[in-house]
Amino acid sequence: MKFVDEFRDPALAQRLAESISASVTRPWRLMEICGGQTHALLRHGLDRLLPAGIELLHGPGCPVCVTPAEVLDQAFAIALTPGTVLCTFGDMLRVPGNGQLDLFAIRARGADVRPVYSPLDAVALARALPDRQVVFLAVGFETTAPATALAVREAREAGLANFSLLVAHVRVPPAIDALLSAPDNRVQGFLAAGHVCSVMGWREYEDLAARHRVPIVVTGFEPLDLLDGIRRCVAQLEAGAATVENQYARAVTRDGNAAAQALLAEVFEVVDCPWRGLGVIAGGGLGLRAAWRDFDAASRYAAAVAPAATAADEPCRSGEVLRGVLKPPQCAAFGTRCTPEHPLGPTMVSGEGACAAYFRYRSPVDHADAMPAAAR
Amino acid sequence: MQCPLPLADYPRVTLAHGGGGRLGRRLVSELFAPAFGNALIDSRHDGAVLDALAAPLAFTTDGHVVRPLFFPGGDIGKLAVLGTVNDLAMCGARPRHLSLSFVIEEGLAMETLWRIACSIGVAARENDLRIAAGDTKVVEQGRGDGLYIGTAGIGEVMAAATIGPRAVQAGDAILVSGDLGRHGIAVLTRREGFALDVEVDSDCAPLWGPVAALLEAGIEVHCLRDLTRGGLAAALVEIAEDGGVELEIDETAIPVSPPVRAACEVLGLDPLLVANEGRFVAFVPRHDAARACAVLRAHPLAAGATVVGQVSARAPRGRAWLRGLFGQARALAMPSGEQLPRIC
Amino acid sequence: MCLGVPGRIDALDDTAGAACARRGRVDFGGVQRTVSLALVPEAVPGDYVIVHAGIAIARLDEARALETLALLRELPSSGASGQPRA
Numbered sequence: 001m002k003f004v005d006e007f008r009d010p011a012l013a014q015r016l017a018e019s020i021s022a023s024v025t026r027p028w029r030l031m032e033i034c035g036g037q038t039h040a041l042l043r044h045g046l047d048r049l050l051p052a053g054i055e056l057l058h059g060p061g062c063p064v065c066v067t068p069a070e071v072l073d074q075a076f077a078i079a080l081t082p083g084t085v086l087c088t089f090g091d092m093l094r095v096p097g098n099g100q101l102d103l104f105a106i107r108a109r110g111a112d113v114r115p116v117y118s119p120l121d122a123v124a125l126a127r128a129l130p131d132r133q134v135v136f137l138a139v140g141f142e143t144t145a146p147a148t149a150l151a152v153r154e155a156r157e158a159g160l161a162n163f164s165l166l167v168a169h170v171r172v173p174p175a176i177d178a179l180l181s182a183p184d185n186r187v188q189g190f191l192a193a194g195h196v197c198s199v200m201g202w203r204e205y206e207d208l209a210a211r212h213r214v215p216i217v218v219t220g221f222e223p224l225d226l227l228d229g230i231r232r233c234v235a236q237l238e239a240g241a242a243t244v245e246n247q248y249a250r251a252v253t254r255d256g257n258a259a260a261q262a263l264l265a266e267v268f269e270v271v272d273c274p275w276r277g278l279g280v281i282a283g284g285g286l287g288l289r290a291a292w293r294d295f296d297a298a299s300r301y302a303a304a305v306a307p308a309a310t311a312a313d314e315p316c317r318s319g320e321v322l323r324g325v326l327k328p329p330q331c332a333a334f335g336t337r338c339t340p341e342h343p344l345g346p347t348m349v350s351g352e353g354a355c356a357a358y359f360r361y362r363s364p365v366d367h368a369d370a371m372p373a374a375a376r
Numbered sequence: 377m378q379c380p381l382p383l384a385d386y387p388r389v390t391l392a393h394g395g396g397g398r399l400g401r402r403l404v405s406e407l408f409a410p411a412f413g414n415a416l417i418d419s420r421h422d423g424a425v426l427d428a429l430a431a432p433l434a435f436t437t438d439g440h441v442v443r444p445l446f447f448p449g450g451d452i453g454k455l456a457v458l459g460t461v462n463d464l465a466m467c468g469a470r471p472r473h474l475s476l477s478f479v480i481e482e483g484l485a486m487e488t489l490w491r492i493a494c495s496i497g498v499a500a501r502e503n504d505l506r507i508a509a510g511d512t513k514v515v516e517q518g519r520g521d522g523l524y525i526g527t528a529g530i531g532e533v534m535a536a537a538t539i540g541p542r543a544v545q546a547g548d549a550i551l552v553s554g555d556l557g558r559h560g561i562a563v564l565t566r567r568e569g570f571a572l573d574v575e576v577d578s579d580c581a582p583l584w585g586p587v588a589a590l591l592e593a594g595i596e597v598h599c600l601r602d603l604t605r606g607g608l609a610a611a612l613v614e615i616a617e618d619g620g621v622e623l624e625i626d627e628t629a630i631p632v633s634p635p636v637r638a639a640c641e642v643l644g645l646d647p648l649l650v651a652n653e654g655r656f657v658a659f660v661p662r663h664d665a666a667r668a669c670a671v672l673r674a675h676p677l678a679a680g681a682t683v684v685g686q687v688s689a690r691a692p693r694g695r696a697w698l699r700g701l702f703g704q705a706r707a708l709a710m711p712s713g714e715q716l717p718r719i720c
Numbered sequence: 721m722c723l724g725v726p727g728r729i730d731a732l733d734d735t736a737g738a739a740c741a742r743r744g745r746v747d748f749g750g751v752q753r754t755v756s757l758a759l760v761p762e763a764v765p766g767d768y769v770i771v772h773a774g775i776a777i778a779r780l781d782e783a784r785a786l787e788t789l790a791l792l793r794e795l796p797s798s799g800a801s802g803q804p805r806a
Contacts, residue, residue: 001638001749003726003768003780006789013702015795022796035720036722045704062720087569089773090716104713115716116569117643118774120756125568140719140773143722147773150756154741195722198770198778221722223702224792250785251724251770251778260759260777340712361706565751573752635750642748642771644723719723719773 007222016227017049027053028237029186031324034193035062036221038354042361044223057324058354061193063139064091065346065353066275071168072097075137077304079111087122088137090115094349099309119151126163135297138167143195145169146260149267152295164297169286172196173204178281180212189233191219194248201256205244213242220248267292277319316345321354328355379490381406389484394514411493415500417508424508431532434469440525447563449577453492457499458582460529462602465584468535475509475528481520503582535591541619543598548687549665551658554680555631560651561639574635581654586678593671599659603652609708611657612696624697625685643717724772729765
């Protein structure tokens, strides 16, 4: 595949790894923001190509992991309402709410829950099923919010009265700010999420880099992108620099996608919102503007009540994982009481969260990550 | 051939067709029997009496719940027959007899049932399989996805030695019979919500032919497993655990066709976990690997056969490892549940 | 977040009306899908775009891609002093 295979070249990966090794003079801790980046790093074992001094912390860049449990509970209530179809990305189906229910369990109780690839497919479904109410669970970062915005605009133009959105979109820069401002922050350099920046550009990150004195490298998702992003971040750290750099130049410009930003501004406004495991982040979310609130499922279904569910026996420590202060194998429940089959929290949900990625791609015996880097 | 049951009278299956009464008998004699043709052992009793077989028997059972009922390359009927043929083939057994249990959702179009029954008849005849017994139940609308089919199959074991995970030995070569992921992608991309235009048909196929070829060539086959749900990863993890062996496969050696690969990229799926219906993995002694490949490639249903890895050692808690593109090994894990496209 | 995949625009959809409904057929190397092109108004058939959740979010700049790869090829290929971990 073009623009894919070239960025998976093993020979160039080896050169990158050697270049990083050659440049390191002291330990550094980097964080990659995006769940897709975490997934790629662990799947290809890229972290193991790095010299021992580089520690990768996995960030809260996974909307599946940070969507508040209350939103899941609302989704359950909506899905169980007769005559309703709940459409969602496949990633959300196994995420537990406040108890141990997830959308799969809700479907087993008779709810019509349908995974879709795009919110536009949910709109198409609403057209095809005029007698049903179709609700789309709109999660994701600034990368995905434009798709939601296009969908709701299309619904308005088609005059659909049976389509609505349960909105839980989140914004990355406020989360980075909160993370870097926390007293126990360990992150020294960031790999920013390439596709978020395709939409938003990197202007918002310049102030973050300057205020917190932290290099931020906008990074893609293929193996060479990730290694290149790490190389550039380490080079800045070694040089004492703290600027925003663009590794993903083929898909990102400083100003981003103007059409997408205009659409976001038309449909959404910035709001404070809770991130699961991290607490409320000021300006951390997107909500529907007043002119679009007739499509708000939370209002349309205000009377719906979530099913009672027993809480898990022990609290999940996903918040600490998301902030990079806890590695999944360091959690006592990891792999024993908490597995992808019965996750205690969102970071263990299959494939997306850091805990699930560790579980799938690292077996119990190679949890050298459980030891601090210096002790290895 | 037109459905012999007068569709004008009964365009849809009703609860009465499963009640064991007159309508049920008509369904058997006027729909199933003509559809199955001479594959059907003509026995109208509660059970069929079969001639004794010369060799040890292999026996298997399976349930088929695929959605949608029709997909490029097959349908639930064909899948039910071939799934059973393949389970028996994986024991080194030539498939001989099949039983079918239909659970039909009230309201299923009779024309649909006829098409599926014909498909079963064709698949049974093509694989020299006799349909020895059957049963039909009808459930209320809303219970049943249209149709579920349960099967049981009997085959005669043609392999000289027991084929199974415990026969796997250190040094064995691991082969797959062809490229991966076709069935899962063919089915998923036809489900509403994930529509992709992809020139991929299900690889739904009977595997006794290629297996028989291996046995006839005198290849010492240690283990066979057909790749179904959970893909190659699930099969390897199971064999590693059940057989007590450490095995390793090379990511660069795994065959995946370009359209399947592209579909997996778009939907965020791992080809190692995607379902197949006409592929198997074989464990043979290392010295026989080249010959086994040649024998398989000469068979039209295994033309893409290739070596993908080897067994490194026997070990009490065996695991399956994947050596990746960049030289790093990671342990394969059993996939949890259905593979669904992701956005993250 | 952000599974975004590069694909080549094969053709624009004739049935599209207003700009916000602009769609096209995108080929991902053997697999095609109709994708919203509303947010990449400058993209035309033959261009590559990044597609996420059914919409094109950016046009891929081939020149920049080649530059990035060229920079990587300039990295020294051996003689590194650091030890990669096993």
